[in-house]
Amino acid sequence: MTARAQLILANRAFLDHEAPRWADSPSSASSGGLLAAVRPVIAPWDGRSGTTWIGVGMGRYDREWVDERGFEILDTPRGPLRHRRLFFGSAIWQGHYGEVANSFTWPLFHLVRVDLPRATPYYPAPVLPTESGWHSFVVVNRAFAEAACEEGGAPSCWVHDYQLALVPGMLRARGFGGPIGFFLHIPFPSLAVAAPYLEGGSRERLRAIVEGMLGADLVGLQTTDDVARFVEAAGELCDARPTAGGLSVGGRLVRVGAYPVGIDPEEVLAAAKRAKPVTRVGMARELGLPVVVGLERGDFTKGIPERLRAIAEAYRRGVRFAYVGIASPTREGVEAYGALEVAIEREAARAREAAYWVGCPFTQVRASIGWDDVVSLQRDADVVFTSSLADGMNLVPLQAAVAQSLRPAGERAVVLAGVDAGVAKVYGGDGSRGLRAVDPLDQESLVAALVEGLAGQPARISDAFIAEVHAHDARSWGERFLADLEESC
Numbered sequence: 001m002t003a004r005a006q007l008i009l010a011n012r013a014f015l016d017h018e019a020p021r022w023a024d025s026p027s028s029a030s031s032g033g034l035l036a037a038v039r040p041v042i043a044p045w046d047g048r049s050g051t052t053w054i055g056v057g058m059g060r061y062d063r064e065w066v067d068e069r070g071f072e073i074l075d076t077p078r079g080p081l082r083h084r085r086l087f088f089g090s091a092i093w094q095g096h097y098g099e100v101a102n103s104f105t106w107p108l109f110h111l112v113r114v115d116l117p118r119a120t121p122y123y124p125a126p127v128l129p130t131e132s133g134w135h136s137f138v139v140v141n142r143a144f145a146e147a148a149c150e151e152g153g154a155p156s157c158w159v160h161d162y163q164l165a166l167v168p169g170m171l172r173a174r175g176f177g178g179p180i181g182f183f184l185h186i187p188f189p190s191l192a193v194a195a196p197y198l199e200g201g202s203r204e205r206l207r208a209i210v211e212g213m214l215g216a217d218l219v220g221l222q223t224t225d226d227v228a229r230f231v232e233a234a235g236e237l238c239d240a241r242p243t244a245g246g247l248s249v250g251g252r253l254v255r256v257g258a259y260p261v262g263i264d265p266e267e268v269l270a271a272a273k274r275a276k277p278v279t280r281v282g283m284a285r286e287l288g289l290p291v292v293v294g295l296e297r298g299d300f301t302k303g304i305p306e307r308l309r310a311i312a313e314a315y316r317r318g319v320r321f322a323y324v325g326i327a328s329p330t331r332e333g334v335e336a337y338g339a340l341e342v343a344i345e346r347e348a349a350r351a352r353e354a355a356y357w358v359g360c361p362f363t364q365v366r367a368s369i370g371w372d373d374v375v376s377l378q379r380d381a382d383v384v385f386t387s388s389l390a391d392g393m394n395l396v397p398l399q400a401a402v403a404q405s406l407r408p409a410g411e412r413a414v415v416l417a418g419v420d421a422g423v424a425k426v427y428g429g430d431g432s433r434g435l436r437a438v439d440p441l442d443q444e445s446l447v448a449a450l451v452e453g454l455a456g457q458p459a460r461i462s463d464a465f466i467a468e469v470h471a472h473d474a475r476s477w478g479e480r481f482l483a484d485l486e487e488s489c
Contacts, residue, residue: 004043005482006178007154008053009144010034011101011163014074014083016059033395034160034185037261041478044079052154054147056093056140057085086143095136099129101163103336104205109162110301110390111194112187112229113420119441122343123300123389124336126197129205138166141212145170154178156485159216161185166208169215181485182216183259186392187422188226191233207237214238214249217488220259220481222392222422227258255488259481260426261393262473265402268375272403275376280363284322289360290454291322293381295374295396296388298327298366300340303387303418303440308347308364310387310446315354315362319451323355324377325364341366379403381413383453387440388418397423397435398469405466412460414453427468434461 012034043050057063057070062085066072070085088096108126110116116123129137145167148157156178159167168182191198198206210233213219221227231247234240240247246255284291292311296302304327311323327344330337348364355362378384378400386396397415404412412434417424419437429437436458438449452458 005038005041005051005158005478006043007148007151007157008038008042008051008160009148009157009164009167010038010053010055010160011097013055013057013059013062013085014053014076014081017061017065018059020061021064033261033393036263036267036395037185037474037477038160039076039078040264040473040475041482042076042078042081045073045082046080050080050082052082052084052151054084054086054144057087063087084147086140086147088140088143092136092139095129095133096140097163099127099133100137100205103127104129104202105162105165105209106186107300107336108194108197108202108206109186109189111189111197112225112390113190113193114389114441115193115196116389117197120305120343120389122305122339124339126194126202127336128200128202134205140164141166142170145174149174149176152177156181156482158183158482158485162209166212167215169212172215179217179485179488180215181218181220181481181488182213183220183481184213184226184230184392185222185261187223187390187420188221188230188233190229191236203237206233210234211238214240214247214254216254218255218257218481218485219246220257222258222260223425224258225425226422227256231256255484257484259477260422260472261395262475262477263395263398263402263469264474265470268399268402269405271372271375272379272406275372275379277380278324278373278376280322280324280361281377281380284361287322287361289320289322290382291324291380292383292385292450292454293377294323294325294385294387295377296327296386297330298337298340298344299330300337301389301391302327303389304340305343305347306389306440306443306446307385307387308344308351310443310450311362312347312351312354313443313447314450315351315358315360317447317451318358319454320358320360321382321454322361323351323363326369326377327364327366328368329366375399375403379406383450384413384415385450385453386415386417386421387438387446388421389440391418391421391423393422393426394418395423397427401434401461401466401469404461409460409463414456414460416449416453427465431458432462433465434459435465
């Protein structure tokens with residue numbers, strides 16, 4: 001029998017209502033890796049069974065659409081979804097989301113190989129949350145755990161990502177009846193690399209997070225490297241002992257495994273077939289120039305300043321190409337992002353000047369663009385240039401591989417991906433199949449990889465790479481995790 005999610009807990013709602021009910025304007029599903037990955041394993045709600053999704057109510061008009069307990073039925077392409085929203089005051093939300101999740105946990109968890117605050121001028125050091133901030137984090141996690149326990153008939157619960165890391169332990173303490181799964185979509189840090197930021201209270205906060213994750217019956221991470229780092233931290237911080245299949249914690253087995261997230265290839269293919277070329281790409285073609293594309297959220301983990309520096313240096317060496325870079329706004333209002341914006345603007349100005357002197361179009365903007373335009377750029381690029389300093393997976397290379405499958409093999413792009421992104425670990429980054437791992441902190445090698453990529457070297461996206469992306473799609477990822485979760489108890 002195909003595994004389907006019964007109860008999903010995620011910081012993000014399936015969609016946000018940004019229009020009132022009377023406007024009769026349908027809301028669209030949220031974007032992002034978590035939503036894209038989980039959607040294929042949603043089971044339609046038939047009035048008694050199916051998937052229930054519990055998320056935070058952040059949309060401007062969310063309260064108009066739900067009943068007194070926060071429930072509504074959402075129409076989705078995969079059928080009805082039973083959905084519940086939890087609402088929090090601004091102070092609680094700022095402590096949970098601004099302080100703990102995104103000023104402490106997010107920068108800390110991406111420290112997998114390099115001390116990034118020391119290696120860059122803009123990557124923020126993880127900040128120890130205040131007592132009130134940590135209290136807010138606990139309050140939000142407790143609310144999710146209580147909401148899950150109210151779903152008495154749910155045979156299992158799947159908790160997602162670092163914002164809700166305490167929930168598995170809270171569910172276990174409350175006697176939740178079914179198996180509890182937890183999946184971490186971002187990397188897990190190296191204790192050795194993160195050591196300078198784990199003095200005093202920070203170490204205790206990380207210990208509490210790991211302890212919360214260990215409340216699950218099954219903990220899933222993106223790569224085997226993440227699993228190894230988690231096992232080490234669980235042992236050092238929580239006295240968990242490695243055993244066959246996972247960890248021994250308080251006399252019970254916590255299964256731990258790598259479950260690399262996939263994409264929905266059919267969704268990408270459909271967009272690639274219907275999407276019109278982006279104007280800037282057409283202009284580059286008229287000039288006879290190859291096109292380099294950089295697409296991601298404007299986050300300090302994405303290595304955007306390093307990529308722009310490499311772009312500028314390639315222009316200075318006389319390499320001619322058009323560049324289209326788009327960084328979508330993210331986590332607005334979180335203080336840690338201020339230095340990044342300054343760094344991006346500075347490096348973009350230098351790259352723009354270098355492009356001018358060789359007569360090449362250059363675009364770097366901070367904007368959100370539609371899905372069809374995203375896929376169009378991935379489809380038509382000659383180099384897809386991602387440069388994450390660290391990443392849980394990074395789905396852009398996978399989307400690009402599928403979108404590029406519509407092009408003849410000899411005309412496809414080369415994809416560059418950060419060496420510490422999950423996609424490079426899982427799919428291999430030697431370049432032989434069109435995916436090449438690069439170190440964003442080594443500018444000379446970054447420039448060399450870009451120049452070689454423009455020449456189609458060491459190889460363009462291969463049929464074998466495309467086939468592997470199809471084989472390890474989001475549906476197979478979710479079904480594998482859920483099947484293992486059912487077997488965990």
